[in-house]
Amino acid sequence: xxxxxxxxxxxxxxxxxxxxxxxxxxxxxxxxxxxxxxxxxxxxxxxxxxxxxxxxxxxxxxxxxxxxxxxxxxxxxxxxxxxxxxxxxxxxxxxxxxxxxxxxxxxxxxxxxxxxxxxxxxxxxxxxxxxxxxxxxxxxxxxxxxxxxxxxxxxxxxxxxxxxxxxxxxxxxxxxxxxxxxxxxxxxxxxxxxxxxxxxxxxxxxxxxxxxxxxxxxxxxxxxxxxxxxxxxxxxx
Amino acid sequence: xxxxxxxxxxxxxxxxxxxxxxxxxxxxxxxxxxxxxxxxxxxxxxxxxxxxxxxxxxxxxxxxxxxxxxxxxxxxxxxxxxxxxxxxxxxxxxxxxxxxxxxxxxxxxxxxxxxxxxxxxxxxxxxxxxxxxxxxxxxxxxxxxxxxxxxxxxxxxxxxxxxxxxxxxxxxxxxxxxxxxxxxxxxxxxxxxxxxxxxxxxxxxxxxxxxxxxxxxxxxxxxxxxxxxxxxxxxxxxxxxxxxxxxxxxxxxxxxxxxxxxxxxxxxxxxxxxxxxxxxxxxxxxxxxxxxxxxxxxxxxxxxxxxxxxxxxxxxxxxxxxxxxxxxxxxxxxxxxxxxxxxxxxxxxxxxxxxxxxxxxxxxxxxxxxxxxx
Numbered sequence: 078x079x080x081x082x083x084x085x086x087x088x089x090x091x092x093x094x095x096x097x098x099x100x101x102x103x104x105x106x107x108x109x110x111x112x113x114x115x116x117x118x119x120x121x122x123x124x125x126x127x128x129x130x131x132x133x134x135x136x137x138x139x140x141x142x143x144x145x146x147x148x149x150x151x152x153x154x155x156x157x158x159x160x161x162x163x164x165x166x167x168x169x170x171x172x173x174x175x176x177x178x179x180x181x182x183x184x185x186x187x188x189x190x191x192x193x194x195x196x197x198x199x200x201x202x203x204x205x206x207x208x209x210x211x212x213x214x215x216x217x218x219x220x221x222x223x224x225x226x227x228x229x230x231x232x233x234x235x236x237x238x239x240x241x242x243x244x245x246x247x248x249x250x251x252x253x254x255x256x257x258x259x260x261x262x263x264x265x266x267x268x269x270x271x272x273x274x275x276x277x278x279x280x281x282x283x284x285x286x287x288x289x290x291x292x293x294x295x296x297x298x299x300x301x302x303x304x305x306x307x308x309x310x311x312x313x314x
Numbered sequence: 315x316x317x318x319x320x321x322x323x324x325x326x327x328x329x330x331x332x333x334x335x336x337x338x339x340x341x342x343x344x345x346x347x348x349x350x351x352x353x354x355x356x357x358x359x360x361x362x363x364x365x366x367x368x369x370x371x372x373x374x375x376x377x378x379x380x381x382x383x384x385x386x387x388x389x390x391x392x393x394x395x396x397x398x399x400x401x402x403x404x405x406x407x408x409x410x411x412x413x414x415x416x417x418x419x420x421x422x423x424x425x426x427x428x429x430x431x432x433x434x435x436x437x438x439x440x441x442x443x444x445x446x447x448x449x450x451x452x453x454x455x456x457x458x459x460x461x462x463x464x465x466x467x468x469x470x471x472x473x474x475x476x477x478x479x480x481x482x483x484x485x486x487x488x489x490x491x492x493x494x495x496x497x498x499x500x501x502x503x504x505x506x507x508x509x510x511x512x513x514x515x516x517x518x519x520x521x522x523x524x525x526x527x528x529x530x531x532x533x534x535x536x537x538x539x540x541x542x543x544x545x546x547x548x549x550x551x552x553x554x555x556x557x558x559x560x561x562x563x564x565x566x567x568x569x570x571x572x573x574x575x576x577x578x579x580x581x582x583x584x585x586x587x588x589x590x591x592x593x594x595x596x597x598x599x600x601x602x603x604x605x606x607x608x609x610x611x612x613x614x615x616x617x618x619x620x621x622x623x624x625x626x627x628x629x630x631x632x633x634x635x636x637x638x639x640x641x642x643x644x645x646x647x648x649x650x651x652x653x654x655x656x657x658x659x660x661x662x663x664x665x666x667x668x669x670x671x672x673x674x675x676x677x678x679x680x681x682x683x684x685x686x687x688x
Contacts, residue, residue, distance in 0.1 A: 124683075124686045127686070128683045128686060131603070133602075133603055133683050134681075134683050154607070154608075157602070157605045157606060157607045158605065159605075160603065160604065160605040161604070161605025161606075162605070164605075166603050166604065166685070168600070168685055168686065169686075170596075172596065172597070172599075172600040172603075172685055174318060174321075174597055174600075175325070176318070176321035176322050176325040177318065177321060185318060186604055189601075189604055189605055189606055189610070190605075233604075237604075237605070245686045
């Protein structure tokens with residue numbers, strides 16, 4: 078069973094009498110234990126697709142199953158629980174809470190999951206340890222580099238132990254080295270912890286971390302390639 | 315860890331200061347105006363409220379205590395004859411002309427009562443005794459107005475309407491709404507200090523025997539006394555207060571100032587809480603994307619509003635109490651009883667929560683997909 082199954086999804090927006098179609102009959106399976114890159118030019122529908130896969134946006138038609146559960150028929154108030162229990166988000170702009178420390182940012186995600194108060198600090202620190210930020214528990218986002226912020230965001234995304242991680246341009250705001258560290262973490266999540274990782278990106282530098290590349294153009298899947306057919310040389314273990 | 319709400323609230327100290335200033339301003343304004351209103355209502359009717367009488371017999375159509383029209387004292391005997399009356403006394407309330415030692419004239423309000431009874435005399439006596447007022451040409455005034463009247467010590471002799479008035483006692487804390495100080499004296503002295511005729515009174519104060527049905531007694535008084543109104547103390551008090559507060563517009567002005575204070579507070583607090591929400595709107599979007607329910611976001615914003623309300627109220631009410639204390643030495647009489655302070659706390663909370671509603675609407679209707687916009 079795929080972690081996410083998208084079938085015949087369309088998404089249209091209407092502004093006055095103008096109807097624009099952001100997605101047009103998209104079919105896609107996102108597998109556990111793999112990094113799937115969603116690539117395509119600006120306006121191709123990548124972000125719309127990832128929003129729909131993340132139970133943030135509703136499709137105009139079609140079917141979306143997350144962890145085997147159809148979500149398109151759920152009520153609006155039922156969707157937060159889907160996101161909370163199954164999905165971790167990593168954003169291009171990090172979206173950390175600037176008034177909270179690195180550890181508190183992660184703790185907040187645990188609190189949303191209603192984790193026991195006694196455990197949140199311990200678990201938050203363990204998650205930061207996992208992303209190599211053992212010395213930054215008490216640092217505020219403003220005092221962290223871009224790469225460190227993104228690693229905090231990854232730790233936060235993992236706090237709810239989601240099966241799916243959706244990352245929107247996670248390396249766009251990072252330098253080359255920081256980008257590599259972040260992609261390595263995401264790949265480890267897939268390969269070592271069995272998460273389904275979806276990365277929306279324009280950045281060709283991250284191709285080498287992909288298990289599958291899905292190209293979107295004009296709201297349609299324009300093609301998909303598995304890693305084996307990419308002939309990529311992996312430079313980082 | 316302190317909650318996200320508290321962290322966000324205290325993160326931007328300038329914005330917090332603006333929010334708190336708005337709340338404090340509003341609390342002080344509403345408290346002072348409400349206190350003034352209560353002070354006014356207390357002072358307009360304090361002579362009536364502290365009279366000890368059950369009924370006031372007045373000339374027909376008297377709107378407030380200061381404009382009683384004299385009537386014949388024969389009515390007193392008719393009133394005493396009514397079944398159920400324990401005590402009935404003549405009473406005079408009349409403006410008079412007080413002459414200060416320096417020759418200047420001050421308007422005063424002469425209160426003439428029978429010192430042998432318990433009805434209509436001064437209360438809050440600080441120095442002297444009601445019995446001293448049995449002597450001819452003796453008066454009792456409030457310490458607050460002593461300077462205004464040119465009174466420097468007990469035993470000092472001055473004049474009212476050209477008649478000697480010797481100060482034999484002081485009250486403390488009896489204010490007057492009309493700014494004409496109350497001068498307590500015996501009924502007999504009052505006849506000479508005012509233009510009320512020898513066989514007249516402006517009011518009759520009636521006390522009922524214990525257990526007597528008040529309405530039956532009222533009916534009895536009405537049947538025995540012609541061309542008068544028979545009002546309970548509460549009715550006459552309310553009538554007098556209503557006249558001064560609403561008939562003259564004084565109360566409306568105070569109420570409007572209080573409402574304006576509340577409105578200004580709501581606007582300032584709404585604006586600042588809304589601006590703070592907009593500043594953090596991306597964070598609310600992130601929270602929603604992370605799976606936070608709208609209920610969680612309500613709590614974050616409401617917590618900020620309520621913490622602001624508590625701090626703003628604490629500072630505001632402390633300032634208002636300081637103003638109340640300082641008013642004791644000034645002409646304004648501000649009264650802030652516990653019920654008003656408690657009520658104002660509720661009002662402040664309600665003000666901040668209603669201000670937060672605008673922000674809650676904004677935060678809970680945002681599109682969580684906004685978080686994907688870099």
